[in-house]
Amino acid sequence: MKKWKVIPLESEQMDLKDYRAIDEINRGLEQIDQFPVYTPDIQWFEQMITVQKQLSMKKLVKDFTVFILIALFILSGIIVSLYHNPFIFIVLQIPVIVFIASYTGMRFVKKVNEA
Amino acid sequence: MDETIKSAKEGDHLAFAILFKENYPFLVKYLMKITMNPDMAEELAQETMAKCVQKLHLYNGQSKFSTWLISIATNTYIDQCRKKKREKNWLGQEETFRKMKWHFESRNEEWNDAMEALGKMPEEIRVPIILKHYYGYSYEEIGEMLKISPGTVKSRVHNGIISVRKELKIDEEMEGYTSRKRTNGFEGL
Known part of the structure; x- marks a missing residue:
């Protein structure tokens, strides 16, 4: 063959x-x-974990405080304008809607471009 | 799920430390491969572990712990590259892997042309190649890690391999070999 x-x-x-x-x-x-x-010893890792947990707790408290303060500021502004000057309250709704729509749109476009 | 991971999730610091100590060399070596920079690898390994401490409650045990670590490390590296490029603080990959080259040479090991080619590639191509062909992850798994589609991973890996072939002149070499073989074959008939 x-x-x-x-x-x-x-x-x-x-x-x-x-x-x-x-x-x-x-x-x-x-x-x-x-x-x-080089791998550090177990104490180093334990210490790193403790420090990280403390840092994340601090960050959580800080973020929560900032959130509450901003929310209180916005709410008080809205209530004051609603009771003392309803016209301003209604006018304020327009820029707020425009801002939210444009911000969401920008974030979306950025994400699409990054992908 | 592994007992150590369970204990770590319940807040046992020692279990967490054991888990990190076991996975640390693997993580650093993985980061050395994708960054091609030993110093950056150690820095990123520590940053990855810090993120793991905050995110361990999200680990569901569906994949291996090392895979989960790799995924966080990869995204941390890619974010860092983007940040550096935005800040125009990017040294360029060649500058970055010079130290790695030096490490190879100081150990009397050969820094082969494939490593040179891999080092010159952008990270979005280098990382999928390493994950696919060195660590053996599937296109789907890599897609999940990098938050891109498996098709994109496949094309990046394919294009990357083609550029390595060009850099190593494999195509010319093999075509020369085949034509020699053909000529010899015809002579033998």
Whole structure:
């Protein structure tokens, strides 16, 4: 029986080329895995966790306080304008709606562009 | 879910510390591969762990803990790159991986051309290549990590591999080899 020489097809050759490139990449990356990495001791990690938890608690308290203060400021402004000058109250609704719509739109466009 | 993770979620600091200590070398090495900068890798590993402390309650155990860490680390790195580019504080990748190259040379190890090519790539291409071909994640998993579609991941990996092939001149080399083979084959007939 005649023995045929196998010549790789274009797609097969493409796979071979990819395979070689991936192999080269992996060989380089494997060397990085051989690098010695200094791991701190367990106390260091415990301390880091304690500090992080304290920081996130502080941040939570700060954010909550700022939120409450802003909410109180806006609410008091609305109530004062509603009782003392209803016309201003109604006029104020227009820029607020425009601001919310444009802000939401801008955030959406930014997210789409980033994606 | 692993007992250590359960205890850490319940607020046990020691369990948390054990979990981090176990995963720290893996995390730093992963970050070294994607950043190509040992100093930046350590800095990002600590930032990643700080984020994990705040987000551990969101970990549901569906994926491995290391996968979850990788996902947070990757997004932290990408955010940092975006921030640096916005602030025009970007040194350029070649500047960044010079130190890595030096580390290789000081250990008498070869800094191969593939690493050079990988280092020159933008991070949005380099990261999916490493996750796909070195860590073996699927396109879907990488898409979830990077918050992009699996199709986008696939095309980025494909284009990245093509640019590595060009950089290493694999196409020319293999075409030369095939034509030599063909010629020899015809001579043999």
